[in-house]
Structures are given as C-alpha cells and as structure tokens.
Amino acid sequence: MEAGTTPALIELRGVTHRYPDGTEALRGIDLTVAEGRSLALLGPNGAGKSTLLLHLNGILRPTSGSVSVDGAEVTPATVREVRQKVGLVFQDPDDQLFMTTLYEDVAFGPLNGGAAPAEVDRLVHEALHEVGLADAASRPGHHLSFGQRKRAALATVLVMEPRVLVLDEPTANLDPRSRRQMVSLLASLGATALVATHDMDVAWDLCTDAAVIDDGMIVASGPKERILTDAALLEAHGLEMPWAVRAALADPPVTIAP
Amino acid sequence: MSQQPHSHDDPGVPGVHREAHRHAGQPTHRHPHHHRADSGPAPHEHAHPTNLESLTYIVSPVHALDARAKIVGATVLILGVVLTPPLRLAEALLLAALLAAVAASARLPLRRLVTRSAAVLPFAGTIALLAPLGTDGGSWNIGGLTSAWTGGGLVVTWGILSKAWISAFCMLLVAASTRRSDLLGALRRLKVPEVFVMLLSFITRYVGVLGEQLRSLRTAMVSRAPALRGRALLRSLGSIAGNLFVRSYERGERIHAAMVSRGYTGTLPMASRGRIGPADILFMAMAALSAFAVALY
Numbered sequence: 001m002e003a004g005t006t007p008a009l010i011e012l013r014g015v016t017h018r019y020p021d022g023t024e025a026l027r028g029i030d031l032t033v034a035e036g037r038s039l040a041l042l043g044p045n046g047a048g049k050s051t052l053l054l055h056l057n058g059i060l061r062p063t064s065g066s067v068s069v070d071g072a073e074v075t076p077a078t079v080r081e082v083r084q085k086v087g088l089v090f091q092d093p094d095d096q097l098f099m100t101t102l103y104e105d106v107a108f109g110p111l112n113g114g115a116a117p118a119e120v121d122r123l124v125h126e127a128l129h130e131v132g133l134a135d136a137a138s139r140p141g142h143h144l145s146f147g148q149r150k151r152a153a154l155a156t157v158l159v160m161e162p163r164v165l166v167l168d169e170p171t172a173n174l175d176p177r178s179r180r181q182m183v184s185l186l187a188s189l190g191a192t193a194l195v196a197t198h199d200m201d202v203a204w205d206l207c208t209d210a211a212v213i214d215d216g217m218i219v220a221s222g223p224k225e226r227i228l229t230d231a232a233l234l235e236a237h238g239l240e241m242p243w244a245v246r247a248a249l250a251d252p253p254v255t256i257a258p
Numbered sequence: 259m260s261q262q263p264h265s266h267d268d269p270g271v272p273g274v275h276r277e278a279h280r281h282a283g284q285p286t287h288r289h290p291h292h293h294r295a296d297s298g299p300a301p302h303e304h305a306h307p308t309n310l311e312s313l314t315y316i317v318s319p320v321h322a323l324d325a326r327a328k329i330v331g332a333t334v335l336i337l338g339v340v341l342t343p344p345l346r347l348a349e350a351l352l353l354a355a356l357l358a359a360v361a362a363s364a365r366l367p368l369r370r371l372v373t374r375s376a377a378v379l380p381f382a383g384t385i386a387l388l389a390p391l392g393t394d395g396g397s398w399n400i401g402g403l404t405s406a407w408t409g410g411g412l413v414v415t416w417g418i419l420s421k422a423w424i425s426a427f428c429m430l431l432v433a434a435s436t437r438r439s440d441l442l443g444a445l446r447r448l449k450v451p452e453v454f455v456m457l458l459s460f461i462t463r464y465v466g467v468l469g470e471q472l473r474s475l476r477t478a479m480v481s482r483a484p485a486l487r488g489r490a491l492l493r494s495l496g497s498i499a500g501n502l503f504v505r506s507y508e509r510g511e512r513i514h515a516a517m518v519s520r521g522y523t524g525t526l527p528m529a530s531r532g533r534i535g536p537a538d539i540l541f542m543a544m545a546a547l548s549a550f551a552v553a554l555y
Contacts, residue, residue: 054515057519059515059518059519080521083518083519083520083521084521088519090512090515090516090519092512094467094509095509095512095513095515095516096513096516098459098460098463098464098513098516098517099459100438100439100442100459100463101439108517108520108521108522109520109521112520112521112522112523113521140438140439142463142466142467156520157519157520160520160521
C-alpha cells in the first residue's frame with residue numbers, strides 16, 4: 001500500500017488464524033484500507049478471503065496479530081462500535097433476511113442500536129430508497145428475486161451508516177442485468193469499501209486498490225493499475241486480467257495456464 | 259460516481275416523499291411508496307416457499323379474522339377436547355362436521371388438511387398402542403380372544419388417537435388461514451415468551467429453504483439412480499438427511515454471524531398491530547361453546 005497520506009480505517013497487522021483442528025487459514029496478514037479508497041480482495045477459492053472478512057468486525061479473533069478499526073483495536077469492549085462502523089455484507093442474502101418483512105430486516109440494525117421508532121422509520125426508508133426497494137418494505141425478504149435480495153441485504157447494512165463497507169462476493173450468481181444494477185448501486189454509494197470478489201471486472205470498475213491473497217498470505221497489494229495489469233502475478237494465483245485491461249493491451253495473453 | 263440529491267415536489271399525491279434523497283443510479287421520478295399503514299390484499303406474483311404458505315393468501319372470512327382470535331379459539335377448543343373423556347360417536351361426528359364447515363368457509367382444501375393433520379398419528383399411535391395395557395374396566399373378551407384389549411383399552415386408544423388428530427387439525431386450520439407475520443405478531447401480543455416466538459419465526463422462515471434443498475438433492479439422486487429400492491434407497495435417503503443437517507447447522511452459524519454483525523445481543527427488537535372485532539369475539543365464543551358442549555355432554 002502507498003504510504004499513509006489518508007488515515008487507515010481498517011488495519012490488519014500480522015494477523016494469523018488457526019482453526020481448532022490446527023489448519024492455518026491466515027498466515028501473517030498485513031492489510032490496510034484507507035479512508036476514501038476501496039480495496040478489492042482477490043484470490044482463488046480457499047485462499048482465506050471469507051475468514052479474513054470475519055475478522056474485520058470481531059466475529060473471529062486472530063490467533064496472533066491485531067485488527068484495528070478507526071484507530072482502535074478490536075476487543076470485546078470495542079466490538080459493539082466496530083460492528084456499527086464496519087458494515088459486513090455476507091454472500092448469501094438468505095442468511096441476512098431472516099425477519100418477517102423487509103422493513104423489519106432493515107430495521108433490525110438500528111433497533112438493536114437503541115434508536116427510537118420514528119428515527120428507525122426514517123432510516124429504514126432512506127436505506128430502502130438507496131437500494132431501490134422502497135415499495136417492497138412490507139413484503140417478506142424471501143419473496144424477492146435473487147438480485148433484489150442481494151440489494152436488500154445491502155440495505156440492512158447501509159441503514160446503520162457504517163464508515164466502511166465490507167462486501168463478500170457482491171456480484172456472485174447475479175444475472176447480467178442484476179449485476180449491472182448492483183455495480184451501479186455500489187458506485188453511486190461512493191463509500192470506503194473492501195470487496196472480496198472473483199469478478200475481475202467488478203474489481204477494476206469499482207475499486208481503487210487491489211490485494212491478492214493466496215494460501216493465507218497477501219502476495220501483493222497496491223493501486224489497481226499496478227496489480228490488475230500484472231498478468232503473470234494474476235495467473236500465478238488463479239486469477240486473470242480484467243477485460244478492460246485486456247482490451248487495452250496490444251497483445252493480450254489468451255487463457256489461464258492450467 | 260455519486261448521485262446529486264434531488265427532491266420530489268408533488269404535495270397532492272399521498273405517499274410521495276417530499277424530502278431530498280438519493281436514488282440508486284436511476285433518473286428522478288415520482289413513485290408511490292409503501293408505508294406500513296397501507297396494506298391490503300393485492301395481486302402478487304412471487305413464488306411461495308411452501309404449499310402451506312400459499313394457502314394463507316386465500317381470501318375468505320376465516321382468513322380475515324384477527325389472528326389472536328383464531329389462536330385463542332383453537333386453543334380453547336383443543337383444551338375442551340383433550341381434557342375431557344374420549345368423545346362418543348355422536349359428539350365426534352358433530353365436531354368433525356363443525357371443523358369441516360370451518361375449513362369450507364375458509365376455502366381450504368379439506369382433504370389436504372385431513373391428511374396433513376394425520377401426520378401426527380404415528381407419534382400418538384406409539385402411545386396409543388401402549389396405553390391400553392394399563393387400563394381396566396369393561397371387557398369385550400370374545401371367548402378369550404381379546405383378553406389384553408379390553409373395552410376400556412380400546413376406548414383409551416380411540417381417545418388418544420382422536421384427540422391427537424382433532425388437535426392437529428385445529429392447529430392446522432389456524433396455520434393455513436393466517437399469514438406468518440400475523441401469526442407471529444399475535445403470539446407476541448398474547449404474551450407468549452419471546453424465545454418461543456423467535457424459534458417459530460426462524461423455523462417458518464427457513465423450512466422453505468430446507469424444502470428447496472431437499473427437493474434438489476432428491477432430484478439429483480433420482481437423476482443418477484432412478485431405480486433405487488429397499489436398503490440402497492434408505493441409505494441414500496440417510497445421506498441426504500445427514501447432508502441437510504450439516505447444511506442447516508452451517509446456515510444457522512451464518513445467520514447468527516449476520517445477526518451479530520448488525521448488533522444483536524440476545525433479544526430481538528419488535529412491533530405489530532390489528533384489532534379484535536365482533537366477528538372475532540363471535541368466533542372465540544363459538545369455539546368456547548363447542549368446547550363446553552363437548553365437556554359437559
């Protein structure tokens with residue numbers, strides 16, 4: 001990462017995580033998400049992306065190393081504030097839409113934070129407007145289409161007004177139209193973000209920085225212009241260049257080496 | 259890039275917001291909004307996760323009753339049937355006719371309800387088979403052929419099975435004629451402990467998901483082994499059951515992680531509404547009268 005001209009909103013230093021059965025999921029992660037920047041976390045399956053994301057709001061504790069959010073280390077005492085500042089959106093919207101109606105799902109966060117009903121009402125309506133689901137407020141979450149559910153899950157986190165958004169595969173399994181809607185929605189938010197994704201084009205379009213994780217370690221990180229144009233690096237770790245980059249090259253590489 | 263905030267200016271149309279707010283990458287437009295206050299039956303095109311849930315969207319006088327009235331009425335009737343001596347034949351037929359009439363006025367498929375509520379019989383049956391061994395009174399001993407099964411024993415068996423089936427049918431009537439959100443809200447307002455309501459909420463929410471996973475696993479099994487029988491079939495079904503258990507457990511962990519990420523600390527926040535009207539009171543009164551009639555006759 002570039003030397004900190006902007007304050008770091010999320011900072012991981014030497015984070016390791018070992019599962020109870022002994023396998024090491026993370027082996028010394030150093031990562032920074034600066035305010036106003038958005039970081040794409042790229043890596044093959046099994047590299048440790050999801051495990052890393054769960055450390056960012058205190059659901060998992062590192063075996064060693066530290067996780068800091070907005071300058072303060074994540075500890076049992078600070079974890080409540082951390083969860084308000086770090087908005088974690090999981091991959092499967094069905095895991096996040098568990099209340100009886102969409103309104104209740106989106107209201108879940110503010111109500112847990114102790115907001116008054118009138119304030120909750122205002123926040124919920126604003127969040128549903130932002131994602132374009134204002135007219136579905138009284139319907140159950142599971143009556144929505146998959147693309148709508150993904151946006152609804154995003155709304156349940158946006159309503160808490162987090163400082164940084166952490167998204168786990170926001171465009172996975174979306175049909176082309178829903179994918180375009182999601183990408184333009186995320187772009188319109190203009191938030192500090194960390195996006196774990198397989199989708200190299202989303203990484204190129206949405207994010208300012210990129211980090212590649214493989215086998216529990218960060219193998220490269222920096223501005224996207226440096227990382228996402230390095231074909232050798234990407235292919236060595238099970239990734240490939242975004243189409244926008246390939247189209248700009250005179251002689252692009254053809255496929256991923258087996 | 260971020261959107262410019264803009265405002266709607268149409269004070270005449272109800273439900274249109276007047277304050278400035280951002281839209282998700284779309285041009286400015288006026289649109290009617292849905293508020294919690296205005297809800298009513300509207301044609302809808304979503305898929306229902308379970309067949310039972312689709313029944314709750316039928317429009318009928320029974321569906322329109324307040325959920326609390328239905329729950330209280332059904333509970334009173336069930337208590338009346340369960341806490342009294344086993345029904346005599348005439349009573350049983352009258353009660354069956356009453357329940358069938360309610361099901362008919364609710365426009366619910368009677369046969370489906372009867373077969374579904376019969377699902378409780380295997381469980382009641384295990385007790386019903388053992389209970390007669392502890393009874394006495396009245397003997398139908400036809401020349402020594404039926405010594406263990408005295409008349410008293412058969413009455414007990416009939417009592418257990420009939421009461422179980424009727425209770426299940428009453429509960430199913432309520433479940434099939436009440437939308438999930440109304441049912442849960444009513445339970446809360448009837449002061450059922452939050453733990454139970456929460457449990458029921460999650461069960462009803464995710465049973466549809468489980469059903470879909472079961473369907474796709476079964477389809478995969480049938481596609482690869484269409485002629486599976488006997489022990490091989492049972493083994494495959496067992497694997498499917500184990501698979502579903504593991505998946506459900508993991509889903510439970512993920513849901514908990516999602517709840518905790520949004521600030522959950524142990525108690526669910528909530529709110530709801532509705533009104534008891536004369537139809538609801540009448541319903542409860544008739545249920546109570548039926549229960550008394552069964553008890554006193």
